[in-house]
Structure formats: C-alpha cells, structure tokens
Amino acid sequence: MTTRAGAVVHHPLIRRRLLHRPRDPQPSTPSERIIFVAMAGSLRLPLFPFHFLLLLLALIYPSKAEIKTLEISSDSRQIILFEKFGFNHRGTVSISLSGVSFSSSSSAAAPAVDASLLGFFLISDERLIQAAYESQQNPNSDCVLMSPYVRFLFNFIDLSPPPPAGAYNSSFNVTQPDEYSLYFANCASDAAAVSMSVHTEMYNARSDGSPDYLSVGQSPVPSLYTFFAVAYAVFLGVWIYLTLFQNRLSAHRIHHLMSGLLLTKALYLVFAAEDQHYIRKTGTPHGWDVPFYLFQFLKGVLLFTVIVLIGTGWSFLKPFLQEREKKVLMIVIPLQIIANIASVVIGETGPFIKDWVTWNQVFLLIDIICCCAVLFPIIWSIRSLRETSKTDGKAARNLKKLTLFRQFYIIVIGYLYFTRIVVYALKTIASYKYRWVSVAAEETVSLLFYIFMFNMFRPAERNQYFVLDEEEEEAAELALREEEFEL
Secondary structure, eight states, X not given: OBOTTOOBOOOXXXXXXXXXXXXXXXXXXXXXXXXXXXXXXXXXXXXXXXXHHHHHGGGTSOOBOOOXXXXXXEEOOSEEEEEEEEEOTTEEXXXXXXXXXXXXXXXXXXXXXXXXXXXXXXXXXXXXXXXXXXXXXXXXXXOGGGOTTSEEEEEXXXXXXXXXXXXXXXXXXXXXXXXXEEEEEEOOSSOEEEEEEEEEEEEEEOTTSOEEOSOGGGTTHXXXXXXXXXXXXXXXXXXXXXXXXXXXXXXXXXXXXXXXXXXXHHHHHHHHHHHHHHHHHHSSOTTTHHHHHHHHHHHHHHHHHHHHHHHHTBTTTBSSOOHHHHHHHHHHHHHHHHHHHHHHHHHHSOTTSTTHHHHXXXXXXXXXXXXXXXXXXXHHHHHHHHHHTTTSSOHHXXXXXXXXXXXXXXXXXXXXXXXXXXXXXXXXXSOGGGTHXXXXXXXXXHHHHHHHHHHHTOOOTXXXXXXXXXXXXHHHHHHHHHOOOOO
C-alpha cells in the first residue's frame, strides 16, 4: 500500500490508521487561529512527547529551501524541524538519507527500537494547530506519524540497506498548494539516539519545467532587492554631489560617514539580490552569501554608528565625543558583531540544530538593546540644548536645534518600531503567498528613513536650522519659556 506521497507503508498499525483516516477537517477561521496561537505556550501535545516550543516555531520560521546536506549525530530529540516551504500545485520534496543508525539512548539492555516509529512527515501550519488542539483533547493519541493531520512520507522500515548503514532516496509530489514544514519524528518510547546525513531539496516547477527553489511567497524578492539597490545607488550619487561638489566646504566628517553607509546599503542589496537569484535558480548561493553577510554586518554597524553620532551632534555641532557617548558606541558596535554572528548561524543552519532557539533569543535581545542604546545620545542632546538655551543668549539657534533633534528622535523611534514590530507582524499574519510584502514594506520604510535623516542633516552653507535672525531670536526666547521640549 502507498500513501498520497507515494511512500510504501509497512507497519500494520500505520496501515490501519491511514486506511481509516477521517475526512480533512475544515480550516479554522482567523480568529480561531489567533486563539490557538495564544494557547500554544500552555498546550501539552501528547502526539509529540517533546517540548512544544520547537513545534510552535514552525509557525514563524521563514520559508527557506536551499539545497542542504545536514548531519545529525546521536540525536535523541523526539522531533526535528528541518525546512519550511510554500508550494504551488507542482511542488516536489526530495529527501536522501545516508549513514543512518540508531540505538536506544538508555542502556544496551533496552529492547530494540521499532524502526516504524522513526520517520519523516509534512504538515501545514493550519494542520499543526489542529493537531495540537486534538492532542489536547485526546491525551492518549498515538505517534504523530499516524496522525490524520500529517502527510506521512516514510519511516525507517523503508531504508535500504537497513541500519547501521541505512540509506533512503525518494521524491514526493505536492499537489495541494500550501506552506508545509518538514519534520523528523522519533516516537520510540525510549527515544532512540539517531545519526544520519540528510540531504533535502524543496522546489516548485516553473512553466518550462525548471525548478524554482524559492518559496511561492519569496519568488519576487530578488527583483525587489535589485530595485532598491538601484534606488540607493541613485541616492548615493545625489548625496556625493551634495557633499563633494555643491556644498563641499560645509561637509563634515559625519557626512562622509553617511556616504559610506549608503554605499554599504546599496552593496548589501546587490549581494542579497544575487544570493536570492542563485538560490532560486540552482538551490545554492554559489558563494554570494559570503559578501551578503559581510555587508549585512557593515550596514548594521554603520547604521547604528551614524544614528549615535548624529544624536550626539558629533562633527557638525561639536568636534568631540563625551565619555558617556563613547561608551554607547563601545556597547553598540560589539553587540552588532555578536548580533551578526547570531544572524549567520540562524541563516546558514536552521531549526534542526539544538541551539537554534537560543541563537534566535540572543539575536532578539541584542537587537532590542541596540535599538534602546541609540536613543540615549539623542535624549542627552535634547536635554543639553534645553539647558544651554537658558544661558547662552542664542535662543533662535537652540530652538531650531531642539526642533531638529526632537524630529529626529521621533523618526528613529518610528523606524525602529516599524522594522522590528510591524514587519514581524506582517511576516506572521500574511499568507505564505505574500511573504514578499514584508520585504517590500521594510525596504520602503528604510529608504524613507534614510531620505529623511540625510535631508535633515545634509551639508548646507545656510542650513535652515542654524540661521540667526533678530526677530526669530525674540520669538524663540518666548517659545523656549513656554515649551519645555520634554520627550
């Protein structure tokens, strides 16, 4: 007997369960999905005798489908998430195993492990929630491989030759469009320690029959990156004209550093486009991932550095940094290095590694710390200008500076809020077919932020924020007495 996936099923219990599968339940409504996700942290999932947190991560793990060869060594986890991918009606999952071996993780005297309780399956996010709900209602449910909500692929009975040098190689067609997660389940009562080499390929067939290794919702991403790379290149050309030619005498060191930021951002998008292009065509980045991660690191460090330095007024308001401002830089830059290391680990491995959750937590924590740290210099500058305005007799200039820095403070908060929270929400709630929307939204807002920031602090002989006028001076003194510029 074969399943819909085409895998031969040998175990009699699995045969019975597959023959008597109930009809597919109706998809839950969006409100039910929200309720299920909210409940997930407290659910106990007997279908999977393991920590439910890792399974829940499948709901937020982004679709990736590079051709990957993964090594699993003496792993006794009861479930392992390998990949997540959005299929159309012409999808294919190819799995190749080699060097498969397993043994009881407790003692040599333990009974032999039942090979039918170790295997691979596919499940969609919708079915994942339904399976979690059913398992809560039926605590004595059987192994997940026998659940009516999963698409069973194969188990270790199908290995040929059998362990300890087991191997398997097969492809499965996916004709039901959806976003699926590929799991390995270890349902043995005494979890077996499994070792194997796993080669996976997931792709959709194009109209000409060639494979597309990007998920359905990720296919437009290379074109998006290319478009924004051109936009930043044009932006860089205009900025260089302003700083090196039109207002060369008014340009400061911070403006040249801002030029470097635009250059790294443009190159980052170029390499991101090439990386995604080659993954889409061939399933591998062909080395483009190396410059991609390099310029991702440079872009992150330069962006936070520029925001901190502008917030301090360095170069165009004062030629030095105070000790506390130097400490902020000494905190932000090393944290960005760690954050980019975490980003590489997350991007180049996947949820199959044991510490994947930890690396995600590290990245999230560091990103939050950096976002908070860059706000302090802006707050200090606003407070310093407010205090100085009471004593130096330059009310108009100080009022304009206060207005400038308060606007910059609001823009930075808006940018950080959108790119960290709103974009994440878009990734979570958008259908898998429209995951590219979050990329487009993030890059659009980033470009607008760069335009506002660079325009506010552009080099100019008579910058509107720093012009002195007697009438403005009197009006400014009155405004400073009436308004405290509190944040």
